[in-house]
């Protein structure tokens with residue numbers, strides 16, 4: 001079990017925050033051991049992701065004051081045989097440095113009341129949580145360590161959304177953050193961004209694309225399901241405060 005720390009989170013929220021993602025093969029994961037590791041590592045807040053098939057561990061964690069924050073679902077799709085799709089009706093191009101402000105503004109609008117685990121935790125400042133999305137989107141446009149590619153749809157010369165992609169391995173690409181500006185939703189732009197993202201994976205040798213969201217984000221799951229993606233794993237997200 002390996003805790004991950006992000007120094008940005010300490011700077012933003014003022015707490016030493018760690019993350020732990022367990023996989024379904026990790027049967028040795030034990031609630032008391034997780035608490036012990038956190039205490040010896042001076043963790044102030046832990047985000048733990050538990051595969052949904054391990055409900056016994058979720059209940060054991062709840063008994064130790066962990067609280068449920070969200071349920072994350074992961075979808076995957078092979079990229080090698082993309083069936084012929086209708087040509088995109090919207091221009092989609094790679095983001096440039098000049099798009100950073102527009103991408104940041106869309107992130108601000110789209111994620112200010114998002115149903116992610118940080119927004120669900122009343123101990124975290126909501127403004128700071130929203131700013132974290134803005135910062136993440138902004139840095140992804142300029143930092144190739146964080147994102148391999150950012151696509152933006154352009155409507156009448158205006159940036160109408162974004163999708164941030166990361167190459168996880170030579171064979172796997174991931175959609176890590178994506179949104180469409182509220183002025184341009186409901187006309188299929190997101191679906192076209194997903195198709196373009198699959199093409200990017202395929203064109204760069206990645207045989208599969210993965211993407212995740214909260215279980216209640218039905219719109220994006222509809223878009224993925226209709227474009228060849230299948231649900232393949234899911235996690236409960238829990239938080240535990242130690243201070």
Ligand SMILES: CC(C)(COP(=O)(O)OP(=O)(O)OC[C@H]1O[C@@H](n2cnc3c(N)ncnc32)[C@H](O)[C@@H]1OP(=O)(O)O)[C@@H](O)C(=O)NCCC(=O)NCCS
Pocket residue numbers: 110111178179180181184185186187188189190191192212213214217218219220222223224226
């Ligand atoms: C979710 C979001 C990206 C959708 O953008 P959009 O351009 O309006 O999406 P589209 O018009 O392409 O529609 C997407 C799908 O939602 C479906 N949809 C629309 N309303 C729906 C509803 N109430 N319930 C379920 N599905 C719905 C559409 O049928 C469409 O699927 P289809 O193209 O296969 O028919 C946008 O609203 C947004 O940025 N939301 C906030 C941030 C967010 O949730 N980002 C995604 C994080 S994973």
